[in-house]
Amino acid sequence: MDKQRINVSRRDFLIQTTTLGAGFSLGLYLPLTGNAAFAAEKNATTVPEVNAWVVIKPDETVIIRIARSEMGQGTLTGLAQMVAEELECDWSRVTTEYPTPGQNLAREKIWQSFSTGGSQGIRGSHLYVRKGGAVARHMLIEAAANHWGVPMAECHVANGVITHSPSGRSTTYGKVAAAAAELFPPEQVELKDPKDWKLIGKPVKRLDTLDKLNGKQVYGADLTLPGMLNATIKACPVFGGTLKSFDDSKVRKMPGVRKVLRVGDNAVAVVANTWWQAKTALDALPIIWVEGPNSTLSSASISKMLDEGLTASEAFVGNKNGDVDKALRGAVKKVEATYAYPYQNHATMEPMNATARWTTDRCEVWCPTQNGEAALEATAAASGLPITKCDVYKLLLGGGFGRRGAIQDFVTQAVAIARQIPGTPVKLLWSREEDMQHGHYHPITKCKLVGGLDKQGELTGLHIRISGQSILAAVNPKWMKNGVDMITFQGFHPDGDHAISYTVPNLLVEHAMRNPPVPPGFWRGVNINQNAIYMECFLDELAHAAGKDPLAFRRKMMADHPKSLAVLNAVAEKAGWGKPAAKGVHRGLAVVKTFGSHVAACAEVSVDAKGKLRVHRIVAATDPGYAVNPQQIEAQVEGSFVYGLSALLYGECTIKGGAVEQSNFHDYPSMLIKEMPKVEVIVMPSGGFWGGIGEPTIAVAAPAVLNAIFAATGKRIRQFPLKHVDLRPV
Amino acid sequence: MVKLTINGKPVAIDVDGSTPLLWVLREQLGLTGTKYGCGIGSCGACTVHINGKAVRSCTVPVSSLSAAQKITTIEGLSADNRHPLQQAWAELDVPQCGYCQPGMIMSAAALLNTKPNPSDADIDAGVTNICRCGTFNRVRRGIHLAVTINKRGRS
Structure with missing residues (x-):
């Protein structure tokens, strides 16, 4: 990719004049002096912006505005790198701030999407954030040139210092920023050729680390506002059930209790001076639920529903070529297997929460959210106020993984509570138990695969039938096309960001949609996680049936x-495939294309005579096209394996009586440091496209480990999680 | 009235004695670096030190504590991010979302109190906090680096 010439829309940049110094601090609309963290709100904007993305203070501090949410994935730093690359500012002076979704609305979406999911943060905004930096650079240089009365072309900038070469005069961004803010943006800017990048591609440190080391970082759960009350909530444990009644006479006089409130049609909240008082009272509150139509729903009944879909005559087609029936009929050898993947909770470390303040003419929400705009819409809907009278202040997330994205139920509840106590800010924090039982779960599916081999042992036909839940049918039916949920087919698409990585001469991939009444949601990776298991483990089965090496078998296609x-x-190559591993250690492979990136893993495991699994090492490779911050990519790859292997080893929500049976980390465990394999990360950006980072590698962790377990034990595991499985070698 | 010694300072708090230490720290004292993750002593996000030992503060009622016990929270670990673990964590960019990290650091600090140069096996046994982002390999490297920083500081 060479230099890119980008047109600048005047509209994008002109609206600024009406909102100069609009105040991006969280404290603009509420006095926040009671909270030490916000008293130190260092980014409060008091100087005019150069443009929507860049504010430069007289002390040379460079504030870069970030629309996407930081939840650990490093997007604050990565996006700031991209703006700063074109801005040519001093990186050591860079800090970041969030514009609010209300400001984005008022400025006709000048910051475009706030949605933070689908590994989109960088790949979805790289062009316009770089443009934002380039436009600001142009205006800053122009301001200096005007001041000196010299042509812009005679000026250049490095590290925020502008120099007029012929005269040797120089000035700084901080000195010309106010004048630059008065200029019209250029009609065109040129973006750098990637080979000239100085900051993109460098393993710079994160901008948000230090406050996370000493307790200063304020998460949603930590927020304190003056006069704030604390609430906790219980919704009907049975999905689809409602609240009949509660007897608040039992708890009204308990210490600190202020209110016991109905929230929506299915929940009750206690509001108290402190959260612990609210929780204690809620636990003591007699509640009568109407369990509704799902009270007999169970894991067994859901399983039966999905089994029917595996052979049902009708199904949506996600990918098709050739004639799979004919190919299978003509196969010398047929292999068939059925896999099943359970419901899983996100289990973010910080439970769901939001703080709301409602008055008759304004509603404000402070919350950790992956989607500020969805949070704003939820705020407006629950507040009964026009959206222009609402706003949302984003806080860093204590984990997101998809739970805090499309669905903002915690915001809706917080506003519903605050609306019943006008003028008083109320922080709603869920208990872990509530979080475990009212997730929007990783959807449940099963998959039947039939493959045909010819006499050379090559795959001639492959029929994949998925049966199970659609996320979009529950979360956003508008995104479906003719009833098809293409997200169900991640990793099986004919082309695009989630394309299948193989050429199979006769292929049919189908989805029999079966939607049990358990709410599904997006989840780190989501459907690619089980689809990669289905595909990559089944390919291993086929390779074994063909008597071929799994690597050679894959390469052929x-x-x-x-x-x-x-x-x-x-x-x-790095793992030493084909060469002997250490005694007792066995290898497995997996590869996928997902979220626009190409990723692969080779896992090394051992299983002892008692069936104890040890994952020793995973070598992982990622080609994301461009690698903005390699050390953060490494962190994301390692982290994705913890999330992916926790899901494989332990992740399961079971249903009984229409409710999730698990309630906390004792029965929904997560991997610990003692189980963590060595991870070797290969970052191999090949250029020319932009792929995601946060999610792709999660998909290869489980199948690589499962294929290694087969190599170690001779066992094919097709039901998860592994905690139920006897791994003793056959 | 419950009397405690927190980060070297005596405090007296008017609170129900059954309240877990975690919530007294967070709500009465405003020390929100100590996090709520599970409330059952399972995840370790609420880890503090009592007399130098790691304790999961969500399961300790304040009535069980006395002013003679020295309670240290993440805010009291160092005044300015100078604890070797904090330096190492900054050097390696350990945190991702960061929510579990105060507890993780306090667990690691308690481990270093008893094992100044821990082996990987010591770390496996001593650090049992949940991190959903998956920072474990950097946590491990961070503990080893802190040992080096500590030695450098003393020489």
């Missing part, structure tokens, strides 16, 4: 998928 092949080759 990857000639038209060179980038996927390259990552697969990279892990195989």
Whole structure:
């Protein structure tokens, strides 16, 4: 990719004049002096912006505005790198701030999307954030040139210092920022050729680390506002059930209790001086639920519903070529297997929460959210006020993983509570138990695969039938096309960001949609997680049936998928595929294309005679096109394996009586440091496209480990999580 | 009235004695660096030190404590991020979302109190906090780096 010439829309930049110094601090609308963290709100904007993305203070501090949410994935730093690359400012002076979704609305979406999911943060905004930096640079240089009365072309900038070469005069961004803010933006800017990048591609440190080391970082759960009350909530444990009544005479006189409130049609909240008082009272509150139509729903009944879909005559088609029936009929050898993947909770470390203050003419919400705009819409809907009278102040998330994205139920509840106590800010914090039982779960599916081999042991036909839940049908039916939820087919698409990595001569991938009444949601990776298990483990089964090496078997079908092949080759080579491993150690492979990136893993495991699994090492390769911050990519890859392997080892929500049976980390465990394998990360950006980072590698963790377990034990595991499985070698 | 010694300072708090230490720290004392994750002593986000030992403060009623016990929270670990673990964590960019990290650091600090140069096996046994972002490998490297920083500081 060479330099890019980008047109600048005047509208994008002109609205600024009406909102100069609009105040991006969280404290604009409420006095926040009671909270030490916000008293130190260091980014409060008191100087005019150069443009929507860049504010430069007289002390040379560079404030870069970030629309997407930081939840650990490093997007604050990565996006700031991209703006700063074009801005040519001093990176050591860079700090960040969030514009609010209300401001975005008022400025006709000048910051575009706030949605933070689908590994979109960088790949979805790289062009316009770089443009924002380039436009600001142009205006700053122009301001200096005007001041000196010289042509702009004679000026250049490095690290925020502008120099007029012929005269040797120089000035700084901080000195000309106010004048730059008065200028019209240029009609065109030129973005750098990637080979000239100085900051993009560098493993710079995160901008948000230090406050996370000493307790200063304020998460939603930590927020304190003057006069704030604390609330906790219980919704009907049975999905679809409602609240009949509660007897607040039992708790009204308990210490600190202020209110016991009905919230929506299915929940009750206690509001008290402190959260612990609210929780104690809620636990003591007699509540009568109407369990509704789902009271007999169970894991067994859901399983039966999905089994029916595996062979049902009708199903949506996600990918099709050739004639799979004919190919299977003509196969010398047929292999068939059925896999099943359970419901899983996100279990973010910080439970769901939001703080709301409602008055008759304004409603404000402070919350950790992956989607500020969805939070604002939820605020407006629950407040009964026009959206222009609402706003949302985002706080860093104590984990997101999809739970805090499309669905903002915690915001709706917080506003519903605050609306019943006008003028008083109320912080709603869920208990872990509430969080576990009212998730929007990783959807449940099963998958039947039938593959046909010819006499050379090559795959001639593959029929994949998924049966199970659609996220979109529950979360956003508008995104479906003719009833099809293409997100169900992640990793099986004919082309695009989630394309299948193989050429199969006769292929049919179908989805029999079966939607049990358990609310599904997006989840880190989400459907690629189980689809990669289905595909990559079944390919291993086929390779074994064909008597072929799993790497060679895959390579044969990857000639038209060179980038996927390259990552697969990279892990195989680094892991030493084909060479002997340490005694008792066995290897497994997996490769996918997902969220626009090509990723592969080679896992090394051992299983002892008692069936104890040890994952020793995972070599992982990622080709995201461009690698903005390699050390953060490494962190994301390692982290994705913890999330992915926790899901494989332990992740399961079971249903009984229409409710989730698990309630906390004792029965929904997560991996610990003692189980963590060594991870070797290969970052191999090949350029020319922008792929995601936060999610892709989660998908290869489980299948690589499962294929290694087969190599170690001779056991094919097709039901998860592994905590139920006897792994003793056959 | 419950009397405690927190980060070297005596405090007297008017609170029901059954209230867990975690909530007294967070709500009465405003020390919100100590996090709520599970409330059952399972995740470790609420880890503090009592007399130098790691304790999960969500399961300790304040009535069980006395002013003679020295309670240290993440805010009291160092005044200015100078504890070797904090330096190491900054050097390696350990946190992702960061919510579990105060507890993680306090667990690691308690481990270093008893094992100044812990082996990987010591770390496996001593640090049992949940991190959903998956920072474990950097946590491990961070503990080893803190040992080096500590030695450097003393020489």
